[in-house]
Amino acid sequence: MMKKISLLAVAVLLSGWLTAQEKAAMVTDRPDQTESASIVSLKGFQIESGFSFERYNSEINNTTYNSTLVRYGLLEKIELRLGLAYLGKNVSLDGGSFDESGFAPIVVGAKFQLQEESEGLPKLAIMTTFTLPKTGASIYENKYLGADFRVNGEYSLNEAMSLGGNLGVAWSGAEGGNTAVGIYTAVIGMSLSEKLGAFAELYGFLPKEGKNDHRWDAGMTYSVNEDLQLDFATGIGLSKVSPDFFISLGLSIRMP
Numbered sequence: 001m002m003k004k005i006s007l008l009a010v011a012v013l014l015s016g017w018l019t020a021q022e023k024a025a026m027v028t029d030r031p032d033q034t035e036s037a038s039i040v041s042l043k044g045f046q047i048e049s050g051f052s053f054e055r056y057n058s059e060i061n062n063t064t065y066n067s068t069l070v071r072y073g074l075l076e077k078i079e080l081r082l083g084l085a086y087l088g089k090n091v092s093l094d095g096g097s098f099d100e101s102g103f104a105p106i107v108v109g110a111k112f113q114l115q116e117e118s119e120g121l122p123k124l125a126i127m128t129t130f131t132l133p134k135t136g137a138s139i140y141e142n143k144y145l146g147a148d149f150r151v152n153g154e155y156s157l158n159e160a161m162s163l164g165g166n167l168g169v170a171w172s173g174a175e176g177g178n179t180a181v182g183i184y185t186a187v188i189g190m191s192l193s194e195k196l197g198a199f200a201e202l203y204g205f206l207p208k209e210g211k212n213d214h215r216w217d218a219g220m221t222y223s224v225n226e227d228l229q230l231d232f233a234t235g236i237g238l239s240k241v242s243p244d245f246f247i248s249l250g251l252s253i254r255m256p
Contacts, residue, residue, distance in 0.1 A: 023226050028252045029069060031219045031233035033203045034164045034185040037125040037152040039071075039079040039113050040254075046071040050231070050250025056243045063088040064248075065101070074110075081129060083107030087140060102137020105146070105173070122155035131173050146173030150183065160191045166203075182206035197221040204239075214238040217246070227254040 027038040030048050040046045048069045054062040067085040074080050088101035109129030117123040131146030150168030157163060166185040185203035192198055197220065204214035217235025224230060234247045 023254075026223070026226065026229060026252065026254050028221075028229060028231070029071075030250055030252065031221070031231040031248050032185075032187050032199050032201045032217065033215075034166050034187040034201060035111070035127055035150060035152045036164065037113065037123040037154045039077065039111050039125065040073040042073045042076050044073045045255040046252065047255075048250065048252040050248055052246060052248035054243045054246040059092050061090045062243075063090070063101075067104075071111075077113040079111045081107070081109045081111060081127075083109075083129070089139070100139050102139055103135075104140050105134075105136035105142050106132045108132065109148070111152070117155060122153045125152045126150065127152055127168075133173060142173035143175040144171075144173040147171050148183075162189045163187070164189065179208045181208070195223045197223075201235075211241045212239060213242050215242050219248075228252070 024041070026046070027036050028046070028048050029035050030050060048071070050064075050067055052064040052067070054064075056062065065086045065088055068083070070082040070084075072080045084106060085104040086101070087104050088099065090099050091097060107129050109127065111125055111127040114124040114126060115121065127148075127150045129148045131142055131148075133142045133145055135141065148168060148170040150166045152164075152166050154162055154164040164185075164187045166183060168183040170181050170183055171179070172181070183203075183205060185201060187199050187201040187203075189197060189199045198218070199220075200216075200218040202214070202216050204212060206212050215235055215237050217233050219231060219233030221229055221231045229252045231250045231252070232248070234245065236245050237243045
């Protein structure tokens with residue numbers, strides 16, 4: 001009898017230990033424009049990388065050959081962020097065209113989780129990032145320090161659907177255009193299966209000077225496994241100053 005009880009106790013302890021080792025679902029900040037209110041786990045790395053193409057009109061195309069965001073869990077409620085990108089621009093005017101490409105300025109920052117989701121209350125975080133001056137190719141480099149401050153929120157409607165959004169303000173750091181720009185995003189996310197997710201989103205930029213830029217996009221994510229996610233998104237501009245359409249592809253990896 002004692003032997004059976006001992007074996008049962010070991011089984012219970014082992015089951016509890018295995019459950020504790022299970023990872024939480026990976027949450028990324030791509031491919032939508034809404035930054036999540038979640039942070040990576042303590043001492044965890046997450047790399048989110050992708051390609052995108054943006055057609056403004058018949059004369060201007062912008063390509064992000066690669067954008068990479070590295071996230072590191074510094075503390076239980078604080079993550080550090082590093083952003084790198086290699087960009088390209090194609091302009092066709094008066095029968096001629098030119099192409100330029102190079103690295104974008106380096107972006108550094110952090111996200112701070114304020115509260116977990118609870119009954120009637122959303123999960124909340126604040127995020128601040130800085131675009132470092134004179135760190136990119138001459139066509140893209142900033143003369144001044146750029147900054148982006150956001151409040152991130154998300155709330156579960158049910159087991160398969162959630163709402164998210166950001167409110168913030170940004171300064172580009174570019175010479176001659178370093179004015180405040182308001183930022184808003186609103187996204188609805190849906191879990192279609194254990195591996196497949198989808199989203200639809202409205203977002204925009206509200207400059208202090210100039211016309212507002214409103215956009216809509218939608219996309220899907222596919223979890224190859226608990227540490228690898230593929231994504232796709234496409235969208236259109238809703239304002240005269242917005243791009244005609246854009247498309248992106250990417251992948252995200254979690255370590256360990």
